[in-house]
Amino acid sequence: MSIGGYRLLKNINKIFISQTIRKASTKAEVNFQKRIFSGIQPTGGVHLGNYLGAILNWVKIQNEHSNITLSIVDLHSITLPQESEILKKRILEMTATLLACGIDPDKSTLFLQSTVPQHTQLCWQLSCLTTMARLAHLPQYKEKSEKLKDIPLGLFIYPVLQAADILVHKATHVPVGEDQAQQIQLAQHLAKIFNTKYGTTFPIPHAIIADDTSSRIRNLRNPTKKMSKSEPDPKSRIQLSDTSDAILEKVKKAVTDFTSEVYYDAENRPGVSNLMVIHSMLTGLSMEEIYQDANSKKLDTGKYKLVVAEAVANHLAPIREKINNYLSRPQYIYDILEEGRIHATEVAQKTLDEVNLKVGTILNTENNFVVS
Ligand code: AMP
Numbered sequence: 222m223s224i225g226g227y228r229l230l231k232n233i234n235k236i237f238i239s240q241t242i243r244k245a246s247t248k249a250e251v252n253f254q255k256r257i258f259s260g261i262q263p264t265g266g267v268h269l270g271n272y273l274g275a276i277l278n279w280v281k282i283q284n285e286h287s288n289i290t291l292s293i294v295d296l297h298s299i300t301l302p303q304e305s306e307i308l309k310k311r312i313l314e315m316t317a318t319l320l321a322c323g324i325d326p327d328k329s330t331l332f333l334q335s336t337v338p339q340h341t342q343l344c345w346q347l348s349c350l351t352t353m354a355r356l357a358h359l360p361q362y363k364e365k366s367e368k369l370k371d372i373p374l375g376l377f378i379y380p381v382l383q384a385a386d387i388l389v390h391k392a393t394h395v396p397v398g399e400d401q402a403q404q405i406q407l408a409q410h411l412a413k414i415f416n417t418k419y420g421t422t423f424p425i426p427h428a429i430i431a432d433d434t435s436s437r438i439r440n441l442r443n444p445t446k447k448m449s450k451s452e453p454d455p456k457s458r459i460q461l462s463d464t465s466d467a468i469l470e471k472v473k474k475a476v477t478d479f480t481s482e483v484y485y486d487a488e489n490r491p492g493v494s495n496l497m498v499i500h501s502m503l504t505g506l507s508m509e510e511i512y513q514d515a516n517s518k519k520l521d522t523g524k525y526k527l528v529v530a531e532a533v534a535n536h537l538a539p540i541r542e543k544i545n546n547y548l549s550r551p552q553y554i555y556d557i558l559e560e561g562r563i564h565a566t567e568v569a570q571k572t573l574d575e576v577n578l579k580v581g582t583i584l585n586t587e588n589n590f591v592v593s
């Protein structure tokens with residue numbers, strides 16, 4: 222079987238190629254430049270699901286395919302209550318983490334969403350093109366609002382801001398975990414509505430979703446659910462900042478089943494299969510190699526957990542060290558975000574000028590944005 226990023230990367234070329242073919246076959250279609258965009262909320266720290274399902278793929282895309290624009294989406298975070306001092310700390314930590322994981326500011330753009338107000342300006346334009354009924358169906362909204370008595374309006378229009386993030390950068394590809402698929406569909410829908418009403422302006426963004434295994438790393442305490450920031454039990458996830466001892470404790474306590482043999486069967490044995498996926502992705506070993514090794518050493522799942530814990534701890538220790546190193550230099554982090562802001566603003570303002578002119582909310586602009 223293929224694991225995580227590997228199949229994804231093979232597919233990326235196919236996606237790019239198919240887009241080029243499509244472009245060539247539709248005369249009216251504009252030749253959009255390939256742009257890759259993604260976002261991550263600066264809340265709750267980064268866990269192994271975020272790392273394997275999203276960040277690792279961003280780094281691979283950056284190093285092997287194309288530069289990437291990444292936004293730390295603080296405005297999405299405040300759709301649920303946040304303490305301001307903690308939020309500021311989390312923004313620094315998230316930036317340090319992305320850098321420590323290999324996002325290279327010389328190749329990619331890393332910026333804080335709130336510093337580029339064109340995102341919220343386009344959000345308003347797009348919010349006028351969709352309906353409340355369309356938004357009410359989205360699963361992330363349903364899931365988050367279920368627990369609340371009074372639902373903030375921001376939580377309801379969260380996906381419109383996400384669509385604006387993507388469209389204001391005219392992104393052609395959006396690498397995300399599986400849980401984001403429906404939000405990307407909304408961005409596609411809004412791009413189509415806008416293009417139909419005002420003429421081709423936005424590319425239709427494609428979601429790039431890694432294969433099943435890495436796009437859904439499972440909760441260690443309940444492997445039928447995904448590993449998530451919002452799960453109350455901290456033992457359900459491994460944070461990138463966890464010490465080796467904490468990792469060992471969490472992996473030892475990971476829920477498996479009553480079969481002691483180590484083999485992959487995601488459907489019937491989600492617990493041990495999840496550990497094998499994590500092990501494989503962090504070491505590059507194939508499932509077959511892991512299976513053969515565990516069986517030749519007669520490891521039961523209890524002993525296999527120690528092997529996995531060691532692999533996770535060895536992989537994360539240097540990243541943790543780099544995170545701490547970046548955090549000791551906050552000015553460096555601010556400088557990276559400022560550089561990112563300048564670059565992101567340039568792209569976003571150009572799109573917004575074009576949108577305003579087409580919608581009629583600006584009379585003229587000096588920018589040259591003719592697209593055909
Ligand atoms: P979030 O934690 O919701 O801000 O997600 C940040 C990125 O990580 C998104 O692209 C998610 O799709 C991805 N992600 C979150 N949880 C998981 C998980 N358990 N497995 C794989 N990817 C995930």
Ligand code: TRP
Nearest residue numbers: 259260261262294297383386387
């Ligand atoms: N909603 C995404 C999440 O919860 C974060 C996000 C905001 C995003 N804007 C985006 C992801 C734009 C991709 C593209 O993970």
